[in-house]
Amino acid sequence: MASHYNAPVLMVSAVASGQGKTTVTAALARKLANMGRKVRVFKCGPDFIDPAILERASGAPVRSLDLWIVGREACRAQLAQAAMEADVILIEGVMGLYDGNPSSADLAREFGVPVMAVIDAGAMAQTAGAVVHGLRDYGPVELAGVIANRVGSAGHASMIAASLRGIPLFATLPKQAVSLPERHLGLVLPDEIPDLDALLDQLAGQLNFDEAAWSSLRPARLQLDEALQAPTIAPVPPLLAGRKIAIARDAAFMFLYPANVDTLRAMGAEVAFFSPLADQPPPYDADAIYLPGGYPELHARALSEASHWQASMRTAHAEGVPIWAECGGMMALAETLSDKEDTVWPMAGLLPGHVAMQKRLAGLGSQVMPTPQGDLRGHTFHYSSMQTIVTPLVHTAKHPSGAQGEAVYRVGSLTASYFHAYFPSNPAAVAALLSRSAA
Incomplete structure (x- = not known):
C-alpha cells in the first residue's frame, strides 16, 4: 500500500512569461528558508539561468523537471527524494501554465501538484479574478491559490482578493524599485548581481505573506513509494570508466x-x-x-x-x-x-x-x-x-x-x-x- 509524503508541493506558474514567476518563487523560497523551513526548488522545462537564482534563494540544488526531456520516472524519482528531505517543495513553471508540449500544467497533473498562480497585478484589479479562474478552469488544474505581483497598495490587494471569488490570495509582492536584472537570454546570473543575497532578503521581506493561509495548505498527496522502492530507471553503465x-x-x-x-x-x-x-x-x-x-x-x-x-x-x-x-x-x-x-x-x-x-x-x-x-x-x-x-x-x-x-x-x-x-x-x-x- 502506498504511503504519502507530507511536504506541501506547489507549482508556481502564470498566464505568460514576464509575470514575475522567478522573482516570486525566489522571494517565497528565501522567505520560507528564513523561517527555518527546508526548501527544495525545481524548475519546469529546460533552463540554466533561473535555477542558478533559485539555488541562491533556497540554499539547495535546483534540478530540472520535464516530462519529455527528463522523463516521467526520473521526474518522479527526483520528487520522491526531495519529499523525503524537504519541508516544502516549489516547482517554478515554464512560460505560461498551458504553454508547451509538455506544459507546466501537464507536469502538475501528472503528479497531482496544486498550482500557485502568479499574476502581474500592476495594470489590473478586478480582472485578476477572470484571469485566475480561466487559468484554473481551462485545463483544468487544481489551484491552491494566488500570489499577486506588483501590487500598488493595501486597497489594490483588497480589490484583487475580492475578485478571486473564494480562491485564496496567499501573498502579495509590491512593485519593486529594484528587481532581478535581465538580458537577452533571461535573468542575469547570480555572480553578476551585486549584493544578490541582500536583494533576495529584501524581496522575501516585501512578500506580504498570509501565514494562516500557508499553514492551512494541505500536503500534496504524492504517491511516490514506487519511485523509491522499485525505481524503473536503469543504472548508468560505466562507459567512461577511467576517462x-x-x-x-x-x-x-x-x-x-x-x-x-x-x-x-x-x-x-x-x-x-x-x-x-x-x-x-x-x-x-x-x-x-x-x-x-x-x-x-x-x-x-x-x-x-x-x-x-x-x-x-x-x-x-x-x-x-x-x-x-x-x-x-x-x-x-x-x-x-x-x-x-x-x-x-x-x-x-x-x-x-x-x-x-x-x-x-x-x-x-x-x-x-x-x-x-x-x-x-x-x-x-x-x-x-x-x-x-x-x-x-x-x-x-x-x-x-x-x-x-x-x-x-x-x-x-x-x-x-x-x-x-x-x-x-x-x-x-x-x-x-x-x-x-x-x-
Whole structure:
C-alpha cells in the first residue's frame, strides 16, 4: 500500500512569461528558508539561468523537471527524494501554465501538484479574478491559490482578493524599485548581481505573506513509494570508466545541467573543470573536452585574447581528442564571433565559419538529436546564427512536430551544435560523443 509524503508541493506558474514567476518563487523560497523551513526548488522545462537564482534563494540544488526531456520516472524519482528531505517543495513553471508540449500544467497533473498562480497585478484589479479562474478552469488544474505581483497598495490587494471569488490570495509582492536584472537570454546570473543575497532578503521581506493561509495548505498527496522502492530507471553503465573529461566552466560557459556532470561521474569519468576566460588550457591528460553553452558574446574580447586556451584547443583537435561543443561552446570554436555591437573577434577556429549575434531569437524549444546509440534529448535557445561551409553531419528534430531543428557539425574530432544535450536521456550516446570513435 502506498504511503504519502507530507511536504506541501506547489507549482508556481502564470498566464505568460514576464509575470514575475522567478522573482516570486525566489522571494517565497528565501522567505520560507528564513523561517527555518527546508526548501527544495525545481524548475519546469529546460533552463540554466533561473535555477542558478533559485539555488541562491533556497540554499539547495535546483534540478530540472520535464516530462519529455527528463522523463516521467526520473521526474518522479527526483520528487520522491526531495519529499523525503524537504519541508516544502516549489516547482517554478515554464512560460505560461498551458504553454508547451509538455506544459507546466501537464507536469502538475501528472503528479497531482496544486498550482500557485502568479499574476502581474500592476495594470489590473478586478480582472485578476477572470484571469485566475480561466487559468484554473481551462485545463483544468487544481489551484491552491494566488500570489499577486506588483501590487500598488493595501486597497489594490483588497480589490484583487475580492475578485478571486473564494480562491485564496496567499501573498502579495509590491512593485519593486529594484528587481532581478535581465538580458537577452533571461535573468542575469547570480555572480553578476551585486549584493544578490541582500536583494533576495529584501524581496522575501516585501512578500506580504498570509501565514494562516500557508499553514492551512494541505500536503500534496504524492504517491511516490514506487519511485523509491522499485525505481524503473536503469543504472548508468560505466562507459567512461577511467576517462578524464575536461569541462569548460566560467562566466562564459555556465549553461551546464548539473545532471550532465552527475551522468559523466556515474559512467565512471573523472571530471576536471577549466576556465577559457582565465586562459586555462584543458588538462593535458584529458581524454575528452566538453564546452557547454553560455555567454561567449559577452566575453568575446577576453576569449579572443586567450591565446594559451585557443592554442591548446587547436592542439587537442589536431591530436584527435574528442570535443563536444554546444551553443556557446560552438560559438567560441568558430573562426570569428560578431558581438551585439557588430565588433568581430577572432575565436579558436576549429569550426570554419562566422557567428553573428542578432536581435531576434534564432532558436527555442525541445529537440532530439539522432545518434547511432539512439535519440539524445535536449533543447535549443540562442540569439546568434552560424555561417559555415561545413555540411551538417545530421540535424536535430523539433519536439513534438518532428520538423528539422539544429545542424550538428563534425570536423575531425569536434562535434558541435546549438543543441544543448541532456546527458541522462542517453548516456551511451554521450559516451560515444566523448570517445575517439566519434570522429
